[in-house]
Amino acid sequence: MSLVPPSLTLGNRFATELPELSVPWQAQKAPEPRLLLLNEPLSAELGLDPAWLRSPDGNRLLVGELLPPDATPVAQGYAGHQFGGFVPRLGDGRALLLGEVRNTDGQLLDLHLKGSGRTPFARGGDGLAAVGPMLREYVISEAMHALGIPTTRALAVVATGATVRRESLLPGAVLARVASSHLRVGSFQYARASGDLALLRRLADLAISRHHPAAAGADRPALALFEAVVAAQADLVAQWMLVGFVHGVMNTDNMTISGETIDYGPCAFLDAFDPATVFSSIDETGRYAYGNQPVVAQWNLARLAEALLPLLDDDEEQAIPIAVEALNGFSERYDTAWSTGMRAKLGLPAAADDVVAPLVEELLGLLHAGHVDHTSAFRSLSSAARGDTEPARSLFLDLAAIDSWLARWREVGPDADAMDRVNPVYVPRNHLVEQALTAGTEGDLAPVERLLEVLARPFDQRPGLEAYAEPAPEHFGAYRTFCGT
Numbered sequence: 001m002s003l004v005p006p007s008l009t010l011g012n013r014f015a016t017e018l019p020e021l022s023v024p025w026q027a028q029k030a031p032e033p034r035l036l037l038l039n040e041p042l043s044a045e046l047g048l049d050p051a052w053l054r055s056p057d058g059n060r061l062l063v064g065e066l067l068p069p070d071a072t073p074v075a076q077g078y079a080g081h082q083f084g085g086f087v088p089r090l091g092d093g094r095a096l097l098l099g100e101v102r103n104t105d106g107q108l109l110d111l112h113l114k115g116s117g118r119t120p121f122a123r124g125g126d127g128l129a130a131v132g133p134m135l136r137e138y139v140i141s142e143a144m145h146a147l148g149i150p151t152t153r154a155l156a157v158v159a160t161g162a163t164v165r166r167e168s169l170l171p172g173a174v175l176a177r178v179a180s181s182h183l184r185v186g187s188f189q190y191a192r193a194s195g196d197l198a199l200l201r202r203l204a205d206l207a208i209s210r211h212h213p214a215a216a217g218a219d220r221p222a223l224a225l226f227e228a229v230v231a232a233q234a235d236l237v238a239q240w241m242l243v244g245f246v247h248g249v250m251n252t253d254n255m256t257i258s259g260e261t262i263d264y265g266p267c268a269f270l271d272a273f274d275p276a277t278v279f280s281s282i283d284e285t286g287r288y289a290y291g292n293q294p295v296v297a298q299w300n301l302a303r304l305a306e307a308l309l310p311l312l313d314d315d316e317e318q319a320i321p322i323a324v325e326a327l328n329g330f331s332e333r334y335d336t337a338w339s340t341g342m343r344a345k346l347g348l349p350a351a352a353d354d355v356v357a358p359l360v361e362e363l364l365g366l367l368h369a370g371h372v373d374h375t376s377a378f379r380s381l382s383s384a385a386r387g388d389t390e391p392a393r394s395l396f397l398d399l400a401a402i403d404s405w406l407a408r409w410r411e412v413g414p415d416a417d418a419m420d421r422v423n424p425v426y427v428p429r430n431h432l433v434e435q436a437l438t439a440g441t442e443g444d445l446a447p448v449e450r451l452l453e454v455l456a457r458p459f460d461q462r463p464g465l466e467a468y469a470e471p472a473p474e475h476f477g478a479y480r481t482f483c484g485t
Ligand code: AMP
Pocket: 090, 091, 092, 093, 094, 095, 118, 121, 122, 123, 124, 125, 126, 127, 128, 129, 249, 254, 263, 265, 483, 484, 485
């Protein structure tokens, strides 16, 4: 008989407190589970023995087949605006919330599977995921975590032994991921659309209790919740912008209430700095382009405000101005987070705004005009601050302009060591991610493991890893990513 370790308990708070928002469901049986990647530090944080997770029974847990007897796995229901159009019923078409676990710090986290088979929310989908995209979510989410950006975490990728039909036949996989929760803007839209205000209130209560507990004591807890989500998302998107991350599919179902980055589909990091950068093959109008992300985040938060309106005031006429005022707080919060981050990137944490703002604007203009690699450019500045301007100069076309900029910036006295702690050397370079995923799909996991090792310490420049710091070679061309895979 197979047993899960007694240390593993899976809570069912979401399933029992909000039964209207989910359907109890089981994972599809994986014909031949085989562990591809395991996040040992994260396993330990969850109190799970990595050696057990590597065992056949452990693998069966990671594909949802072997669960504690009282577990209540569910597919969550949610709605969402996809590329601006409202879809009232999306939900976990190929995912399951196995339950809630406590980490060693006592924090309650969701243990969730993606690629675990069709659910009642699957619509036309097959409920499956291919190895490549699941490795991709693992790599990018762990890179984001190492960069200090709030994100869901990847616990494991297990190949299922099943074949997935996409443009070609591909090996299938399940990703086990961990998040503060999977509550989304779309969860609130779904509860609101049900017309059941008591349900909406219970959802808000759960969100407050799990993510923004200070809101519970406010005069209007739902307003305090909304303000907390606005602040968390403003801070999050500022961090994306500072590091050059393009999420790619910022639908309201892919925006969390916790402020964690979620659902890594067609995401990628900038090479050349350009606000118009789009990687996703389905984003034809550039709605989710790099430079649009703050505006889109605020648009999504307006949809959250609409869903919350009945909780803000019994009288809708009163509720609307309250919501609008809170939503307007986004811009200031975002601007502060972004400019504080930019100061840190330029090594000028204490300089006056009227000194830093023009320097930032001019630098971004030079990066854009010269198609300069975003990550390399910021990292090269610490050498310049130490007196060696060559690494920076070699990246720019307009030498007179960059020389003049460097001279004015150095006069303000940038702190090179502090810059090296915030400007990464290593980000998931698109061409390296693609190479590693192709090898992984063919059964060779060494490149993905190596990439993960490099990305786990993004600020720590190490000899021998030069290739991981380089932008894509010219022949790599314009990068396109595909979602829904
Ligand atoms: P995503 O783009 O991964 O955030 O997914 C958007 C919606 O499509 C969610 O409701 C997913 O559950 C659903 N979905 C994506 N791919 C599949 C699939 N292969 N089978 C079933 N549902 C899917």
